Amino acid sequence: MKLKPLLTIAMLCLPTLAMATNLQVGGNARSISVKDHGELVLNNDTITYQAWNSKDMLGKVRVIQAIAGRSSSKEMNATLMKAITDAKFPEDSYQTTTIINQDDAMWGTGSFVKSSAEDSKQEFPWSSMVLDKHGLVANAWQLKEDNSAIIVQDKQGKILYVKEGALTDGEIQQVLTMINDNL
Numbered sequence: 044m045k046l047k048p049l050l051t052i053a054m055l056c057l058p059t060l061a062m063a064t065n066l067q068v069g070g071n072a073r074s075i076s077v078k079d080h081g082e083l084v085l086n087n088d089t090i091t092y093q094a095w096n097s098k099d100m101l102g103k104v105r106v107i108q109a110i111a112g113r114s115s116s117k118e119m120n121a122t123l124m125k126a127i128t129d130a131k132f133p134e135d136s137y138q139t140t141t142i143i144n145q146d147d148a149m150w151g152t153g154s155f156v157k158s159s160a161e162d163s164k165q166e167f168p169w170s171s172m173v174l175d176k177h178g179l180v181a182n183a184w185q186l187k188e189d190n191s192a193i194i195v196q197d198k199q200g201k202i203l204y205v206k207e208g209a210l211t212d213g214e215i216q217q218v219l220t221m222i223n224d225n226l
Contacts, residue, residue: 073204
C-alpha cells in the first residue's frame with residue numbers, strides 16, 4: 044500500500060512546516076515588546092537602551108532586518124543594506140530597523156554581539172537597532188535560527204515583502220522599488 048510511504052514523508056516534513064515564519068504579505072507582524080535590552084539609543088556618543096515595541100515602527104516605510112546574533116547572519120544581506128544606504132531614502136518617511144537576536148548567538152559570544160550592535164549604532168545613528176536578549180521577536184514571528192529575515196512594511200505596518208535567507212540581486216532591486224513606491 045502506498046499510504047505508508049506518503050504518511051512517512053508527511054511526518055518528516057512537519058518540523059519544516061512548523062518552522063515557517065508566520066509573517067505573510069498583506070498581513071501585519073504580530074505585535075511584540077522587547078524590554079531586556081531593547082532599542083539602542085545614541086546620545087552624545089553614549090549608548091543607552093530603552094524598551095521597544097513593534098508598534099513603534101508605524102508611520103514610516105521600513106525594511107526590518109531580523110538577524111541571528113552571528114556574523115554570518117549579518118553578512119547574509121549586507122548587499123541589501125549597502126544598497127539601502129546608497130539610495131539615501133528620506134529619513135522622514137523611511138527607516139531601517141535591525142533586530143538582533145542575541146539568544147541566537149554562538150555560546151559565550153553574547154557580550155561581543157552587544158558590543159557589535161553598539162558599534163553599528165554609532166556607525167549608522169539614523170537606523171533603528173534593537174538588541175533582543177531573549178529572542179522574543181524571532182519566537183513571536185517564528186523566524187529560522189542562524190539566519191537573516193528581510194521584511195518590508197508600509198507606513199501602516201502592512202507587510203509588503205518577506206524572505207528568510209540571502210536576497211538575490213533581483214530581489215534587492217524589487218525591495219528598493221517597493222520602498223520607493225511606498226514612500
